[in-house]
Structure formats: C-alpha cells, structure tokens
Amino acid sequence: VGRSDFGRPVFSGPEASRGYLLVHTNGGLNQMRAGISDMVAVARILKATLIIPELDKKSFWLDKSNFSDVFDEEHFIRYLANDVKVEKNLPKELVKAPKSVRYFKSWSGVDYYQNEISPLWEHRQVIRAAKSDSRLANNFLPPDIQKLRCRTFFQALRFAPPIEALGNLLVERMKSFGPYIALHLRYEKDMLAFSGCTYGLSDTESEELAMIRGNTTYWKVKDIDPLEQRSHGHCPLTPKEVGMFLSALGYPSSTPVYIAAGEIYGGESHMVDLQSRFPILMNKEKLASAEELRPFSQYASQMAALDYIVSVESDVFIPSYSGNMARAVAGHRRFHGHRKTISPDRKALVHLFDKVDSGLLDEGKRLSQKIIEMHQKRQGSPRKRKGP
Numbered sequence: 001v002g003r004s005d006f007g008r009p010v011f012s013g014p015e016a017s018r019g020y021l022l023v024h025t026n027g028g029l030n031q032m033r034a035g036i037s038d039m040v041a042v043a044r045i046l047k048a049t050l051i052i053p054e055l056d057k058k059s060f061w062l063d064k065s066n067f068s069d070v071f072d073e074e075h076f077i078r079y080l081a082n083d084v085k086v087e088k089n090l091p092k093e094l095v096k097a098p099k100s101v102r103y104f105k106s107w108s109g110v111d112y113y114q115n116e117i118s119p120l121w122e123h124r125q126v127i128r129a130a131k132s133d134s135r136l137a138n139n140f141l142p143p144d145i146q147k148l149r150c151r152t153f154f155q156a157l158r159f160a161p162p163i164e165a166l167g168n169l170l171v172e173r174m175k176s177f178g179p180y181i182a183l184h185l186r187y188e189k190d191m192l193a194f195s196g197c198t199y200g201l202s203d204t205e206s207e208e209l210a211m212i213r214g215n216t217t218y219w220k221v222k223d224i225d226p227l228e229q230r231s232h233g234h235c236p237l238t239p240k241e242v243g244m245f246l247s248a249l250g251y252p253s254s255t256p257v258y259i260a261a262g263e264i265y266g267g268e269s270h271m272v273d274l275q276s277r278f279p280i281l282m283n284k285e286k287l288a289s290a291e292e293l294r295p296f297s298q299y300a301s302q303m304a305a306l307d308y309i310v311s312v313e314s315d316v317f318i319p320s321y322s323g324n325m326a327r328a329v330a331g332h333r334r335f336h337g338h339r340k341t342i343s344p345d346r347k348a349l350v351h352l353f354d355k356v357d358s359g360l361l362d363e364g365k366r367l368s369q370k371i372i373e374m375h376q377k378r379q380g381s382p383r384k385r386k387g388p
Contacts, residue, residue, distance in 0.1 A: 035132025167309030196224025233347025
C-alpha cells in the first residue's frame with residue numbers, strides 16, 4: 001500500500017482528555033520512533049493527552065538529545081492536533097502528583113488498553129509508560145488506529161530543521177555522482193557485540209566484543225556460538241560479503257555507494273575489499289565538512305537521522321542486517337510507493353559465500369545467476385503484513 005492510502009481518515013478530533021500519558025522511550029533512533037508512533041495511537045485509544053516523549057539517554061550510545069533536538073516538535077504537535085492532543089509539559093499542579101507507572105504488555109490490541117489500562121484513569125490523572133517499544137500489535141487493529149501510527153512515523157515525526165537541512169544537502173551531493181545505492185552496513189561495535197558475530201575478526205577483536213556483551217547488563221544472552229549465528233543468517237553481512245553481493249547482482253564498479261552507518265568496527269582494514277570493488281564509497285563524513293557535522297557529531301541519534309534521510313531518498317536501499325533502521329527505512333520507502341529495497345537472504349548467501357571461500361564455487365556467472373534468482377522477490381514489492 002502506497003502513501004495515497006494513508007491520508008487522514010474521516011473521524012472526529014480528540015475526545016475530551018481523561019488524563020495525561022507520559023512516555024519514556026527506549027533504544028536507538030528508530031526503535032524510539034516506532035515506540036513513539038505506537039504511543040500516539042495508544043493515547044488516542046486511552047483518550048489521553050500525550051506529553052512530548054522523553055528520549056532514551058541511558059542506552060548503549062548514551063545520547064543526551066531531547067525530543068526537540070531530533071524531531072521538529074512544533075510540527076509534531078500541529079500535525080497530530082486533529083488526532084491526539086499533545087502538550088510539551090505536564091501542568092505544574094500534576095508534576096509531583098502520584099502517577100500510575102506501567103509496563104504495557106507487548107503486542108497488545110485495543111481491548112487490552114480499553115479494558116486493563118483505561119480504568120486506571122479512575123484513580124490517577126497521569127499514566128507513565130515505562131517502556132515504549134513493541135507495546136502495540138502490528139495487526140488486527142482498527143484502520144484509523146493503524147493509519148494513525150503510520151502517519152505518525154512517516155509524517156508527524158519529521159526531523160528537526162537543522163537535521164533535515166543537512167540531510168537533504170547530503171542527498172543532493174550524493175546524487176551528483178549519479179544514481180546511488182544506500183547501504184546500511186550494520187558492522188558496528190554494538191551490533192557485533194550484541195549478536196555475537198565474529199566471522200572475519202581477529203581473536204583480539206572477538207574477545208573485546210565478548211567482554212562488551214558480558215558487561216552490558218540489559219543484553220540477556222551472553223553465550224553465543226558465532227558460527228551457528230552466521231549459518232542461520234543471524235549475522236550482518238561483512239563488508240567483503242556485501243561487495244560480493246553487489247557485484248553478483250550486476251552493479252558495476254562505477255556505482256556510487258553511500259555507507260549509512262556509524263563507525264565501522266575495525267576501521268578501514270575491514271573495508272578494503274568493498275572499497276576496491278566500489279571506489280565511489282561515500283559516507284556523511286566524506287560528503288560533509290567537519291564544520292557542517294560538528295553540531296550533530298556527539299549525538300548518535302542525530303547522526304543516524306542524517307543516514308536515514310540519505311537512505312530513504314536513495315535509488316536503491318540495501319541493508320546488511322534486518323534491524324530497526326533497516327525495517328524503518330524499508331517501510332518508509334514502501335510508504336513512498338515501494339521504492340526499490342533489496343533485502344539480502346543472509347542465510348542463503350552465507351552458504352554460497354562459504355562455497356566460494358572453499359573453492360567449490362567460482363565468483364562469476366554461476367554465482368551471479370543464483371544470487372539474482374534468489375532475490376527476485378526481495379526488492380520491496382507489495383506484500384501482505386506479517387507478525388503479531
């Protein structure tokens with residue numbers, strides 16, 4: 001379904017507010033955006049006034065950004081005016097009032113919020129959602145609620161003007177090289193540590209990642225078999241594997257490639273093969289001056305927002321891993337009319353790449369045919385929704 005089907009539905013504006021909903025978001029940029037979109041829909045269901053959400057400042061990135069640093073706060077309030085009442089702060093008389101703090105049940109439908117959460121208004125004027133991610137079901141919601149969360153994610157949560165301005169400038173500079181691929185290369189320290197994926201890394205690098213995973217208390221799984229992870233397709237493709245993938249799909253070496261990522265783990269040493277295949281390899285640090293990036297460089301969410309803009313506007317988007325950023329960009333590109341997004345079949349690709357490494361398969365026409373065939377239906381075309 002393209003964006004034309006997500007216009008404003010015809011229904012009454014927000015009903016009389018029964019109280020205030022405080023939201024504490026959690027995770028990185030796109031996990032927070034998804035959570036905020038869910039909580040806007042929940043506020044509508046609960047007939048609540050939504051207070052501008054508090055962004056996560058304690059996750060892996062320790063980003064101190066406030067809502068207005070990342071998003072256009074005034075636009076957010078104006079855009080949702082006919083859907084949900086949004087205010088910047090609680091009324092002074094309620095700041096110290098008792099609050100009902102709840103961890104809303106994951107993947108919940110409208111009945112849960114109406115039957116189990118709404119009655120809390122009889123005892124409290126303020127409900128605080130302690131977490132925001134995955135609190136609302138993906139499917140079986142009323143169309144107006146489903147469309148509201150989509151409009152929130154893709155239209156209400158516009159980035160702050162300085163981010164939008166530099167993001168659009170990066171797009172313009174990237175397009176000067178010609179039609180480009182945006183590659184979400186999820187080969188960063190946090191991802192590799194979390195997933196336990198160490199293929200192609202040195203013993204020292206592997207030990208560092210294991211130590212990070214062990215010391216990060218809110219990552220529950222500590223003992224991970226990296227070979228098993230990779231064989232099941234649970235690891236991000238390495239930069240070398242991505243290069244092989246793009247070449248097999250038939251992209252010439254002259255194709256401009258934008259790397260949408262934070263700092264690549266291991267630095268340039270892990271990028272040599274990809275760089276040799278695709279010399280026009282750009283990122284925000286190459287496209288923008290240090291002066292242009294300085295206002296954003298200490299804030300992971302704001303830097304990720306720049307990558308997000310360049311990725312949504314690319315001619316082709318390819319994620320090396322199906323995380324929050326990959327799903328958000330892919331969804332946004334569907335919203336804009338199913339722009340080409342190629343989702344690598346990591347499990348099948350790893351099997352083929354291992355054959356190449358062992359000499360059982362040459363990197364050439366046969367490998368290319370296999371990879372092209374297995375990705376014919378993985379390019380962002382319309383499909384039915386899945387999930388809870």
